[in-house]
Amino acid sequence: MKLHITDENLENLQRPNSGTLQVIDNDKSFFQVNVGKYKTTFYMVTSRRSRNFRENLGHWPDISAEQARDEAIALHGMIRAGKTPRRKTAGAKTLREAFDRSIALREMDNLITPDTANQYRMTFDRHLTKLGTYSLDEIHEDDIYDLKMRLKDSPYVFKFIRAMLSQVYRMNSLPSPFISVTVMRTTKRDTKIMDHHEWAKQVFALQNPVLRNFKLLSALTGVRAGNMQTVKREHVDLDEQTLFLPKTKTNKNVTLPLSAVACDLFDELIQYSEARNKSWVFFSRKDKPLRYATKTGHDESAV
Template sequence: MTDIRISLTDKTIAQLPAPKDGWYLARDTELKGFFVVIGKRKRTFAVQGDLRRGGKRASSIRVSVGGVTEISTRAARAIAKEYLALISQGRHPKDEKQTDAPSGNPNNGSDGLKASITLRQAWQRYLEAHLIRKGRSEHTISGYRDHVERIFAEWLDTSLHELGMDPARVARKHDDITKGNGPYMANGSMRTLRAVYNHARKTNKSLPRDNPADAVDWNEEERRDTGMGSADLKRWFLELAALDNPVRREFHLLTLLCGSRPTALQQIQPDHIDFRRRTLHIPKPKGGKKKAFDIPLSREMILCLIRAIRFGKQFYPLQGLEWVFPADSDSGHLSETKEDREILSKWGNDLRQTFRTIATAAGVSEIDAKLLMNHAIPGVNAGYITRHKLLEDHLRSQQQSISSAVFVALGPSIAEIQALHDWLGRGATRRAILNVQVKPANCDPEHVTIRQAA
């Protein structure tokens, strides 16, 4: 077959007929010198250009970019641009000895940036200049660190230029992570790599323009539908009442009643609570300090916090002075809030989804629910909503509607079921503290006796 000229895309290449014998070229109408070699069983991206020496044409060379099944057309075109640029400078793209650009190239310094900018160095700058400087939470930073330092550990001393010139390698890594760690981890780690690469390229223009993570065939992600409806709450409350640790019990209840992220609630302190204004201040939510906000408290939420503080000081006297949800951990507060699903079926983000579900059933508008959860509100009019002006009255009444809907779903169970009555009934907290039989190892027995007598 004779050569053809078309706009190369994944779709148009797939539709090209295979030759009966030999091969033919499908040249790109967008980038001169870029084409696909169409054979009977194989299709390969390639470039062709004139290699010049001293301003004169020395030879015409053809260089393979990669197989169609290994790399997308978009990524192949990006590599082709780099190859053609090198060819025009008199350099062979596959000559591994030529790692630095010719002297006088404005895009490359004398220190050989292409060879020296490693993933480790780029990550360190991204950590310091972007994440820490912008006040990202420790939880967010630890997630990025896990991706770079664990998932991409073998690439830490690999140059970004090498990865940028070989997106097929990045695509294969995504496939490997998908098989070994799951689709969500694979997508998340590649988003981190993409962010670090884009940040590095701001100060290193010698890196290929196209991000190698763009070559990834992203795994499909579905929103987890694990929230509860009103009919599910009674069984869940019975599971929660059976938890041995009362501090963890109150933590999960508060997560349900306010719909906030668990990582934000883990670090709340007594002075974050204003019982007079009936608010809970969240100083470092997702997004950092600039996203700090106040949660209006319903009656049920206030009682939950009071129980948490009392139980915390009883079981963890030292840590309880600083944290609302103390624990015997390095930080002094709850750091791991996962539970065995056989014991507590719903926790964490399951409860955030439940909050949103119950809010809808309680007649709370979508905007009010988003404001209570500190979510961004889409649309032009969002900028005209002043959240703190709604906090004292309107949002608190909406919060109360949600909490009331949660406890209405229990019906008469609190009075009729002993486990719920011992937890949520009148005077239950004081009785539980007075009836403590086993004192925690880090408690001073004399200190506990005084509190029991009080």
């Protein structure tokens, strides 16, 4: 029913014996009140960009009709201006608090490595500082859409954040606002696929034995470039024909068998390293692990 919502009219309104009676204000249709048998509640109801808003303004007579009307007008103005109303629930957990707890628990259970946890925290600090101050139930699809637009030139970063925070919402048994916002498609760059003959020709043409054998041994063993860079002389056992990797991507120690060809290549590198008093098998100018750019295949630090 429609009625000019005032304290006087609410006092004279007959309460229903069961269910609720919805009253819409004559002047401001977004200002509404639900009258039940024992409770009367004010609401602000509107929509924007195909999204419905229904904000609880409080109960009458704890809050007067005039106060509820003023708050409804203010909230409605915010929504029409494209802003999302922030009505924080008392004691609600902020996104930052929930995120920190999620990372701490996953680290404790060895589900992620410390390096991965630090990467998550750095990403949060860089892109989610403002959202981190809001409680989990305050964040809406509009906020995620705005974040998506800010990161439109970095779709992989948005995809990473979306997966990272969806996990936070799952751990708190809340629906994630990230799910309804799709990840932007990226255009694939034209890449030249090199056949093995051309690859071998380029590798064997390299004058630097460190970089040449690095590429050959990576291909022979299947070891990731990041692990191969940090191999030391004591990690290679030529008698047993094994390679020890102290820390892999899964944070585990691995011992791999080596073929005769791989042993010959490692033997050449170890002698080359010992002659220059280096501790690393694949070393750079300052006796540090080889800095190898895996995307370009080019390295300027090898000696």
